[in-house]
Amino acid sequence: MILIAGPCVIEKDPSIAFQTAEQLKNLTEDLQMPYIFKASYDKANRSSLSSYRGVGLEKGLxxxxxVKQQFGLPILTDVHSPAEAHIAAEVVDILQIPAFLCRQTDLLVAAAKTGKIVNIKKGQFLAPSDIEYCIRKVTDSGNKNVLVTERGFAFGYGNLVSDMRAIPIMQRFGYPVIFDATHSVQLPGGVGGASSGERQFVETLARAAVAAGANGLFLEVHPQPDLAPCDGPNMITPDTTRALLTVCQAIFQIVHQ
Structure with a gap:
């Protein structure tokens, strides 16, 4: 079972990123689980203009x-434009296409042409079968290194619903499917100009996704989620992550035995 995890965004205090990376590396080594560190240098789709976005491209990279050099970890980060994709590819191992941009042809093609792994987050507005066309934009550009991440569907105002049928549907296209258990409990616009979340349901959805056959989990993890500048209500702590992964790994082994 693959784990992609880390804080939502690189904060003004970069020690949060290093602290989280170290704790998650130690945890996944104990569990013998492949681990990819994730954090965004910029969150370009915040609800409000005044919301915290990150430290920017240059400082963030x-x-x-x-983090990569100190802990020997592969790195994933979001990219928002073709130019960013080429610059970020000089540092990171996986380029993530944000959910709201999953159909942006120029971005997908540019990410593909870097030769890096491309993680496409399925948009909340997209049927799982339609992810095929997003995948094709990458593979037809000469890059077969693709991951797909499920993060829930927008079925109503201010809420997301996870349909576990999406996992086997998207796996039919031949690429690993990761389940984002923390963004799936997000409540878009839940506090007016920002999203809220229900982290108490992260474990429920993660266990269900692994039981449904997901190839791995995506988790946003923070030592003090309630103090995080963004996505705090749906992030979990490293201690919670350990307990969650222990259970999910056992489920994964049963499903794949």
């Missing part, structure tokens, strides 16, 4: 490179 410097910090991600330090």
């Amino acid at each position: 410097d910090i991600l490179d330090e």
Whole structure:
């Protein structure tokens, strides 16, 4: 079972990224689980103009490179434009296409042409069968290194619903499907100009997704989620992550035995 995990965004205090990376590396080594560190240098789709976005491309990539070198971890980060994709590819191992941009042809093609693994987060507005066309934009551009991440569907105002049928549907296209258990409990616009979340349901959805055959989990993890500048209500702590992964790994082994 693959784990992609880390804080939502690189904060003004970069020690959060290093602290989280170290704790998750130690945890996944104990569990013998492949681990990819994730954090965003910029969150370009915040609800409000005044919301915290990150430290920016240049500084953010410097910090991600330090995490990579210090802990020997593969790195994933979001990219929002073709130009960013080429710059970020010099540092990171996986380029993530944000859910709201999953159909942006120029971005998908540019990410593909870097030769890096491309993680496509399925948009909340997209049927799982339609992810095929997003995948094709990458593979037809000469890159077969693709991951797909499920993060829930928008079926109503201010809420997301996870349909576990999406996992086997998207796996039919031949690429691993990761389940984002923390963004799936997000409540878009739940506190007016920002999203809220229900982290108490992260474990329920994660266990269900692994039981449904997901190839791995995506988790946003923070030592003090309630103090995080964004996505705090749906992030979990490293201690919670350990307990969650222990259970999910056992489920994964049963499903795949």
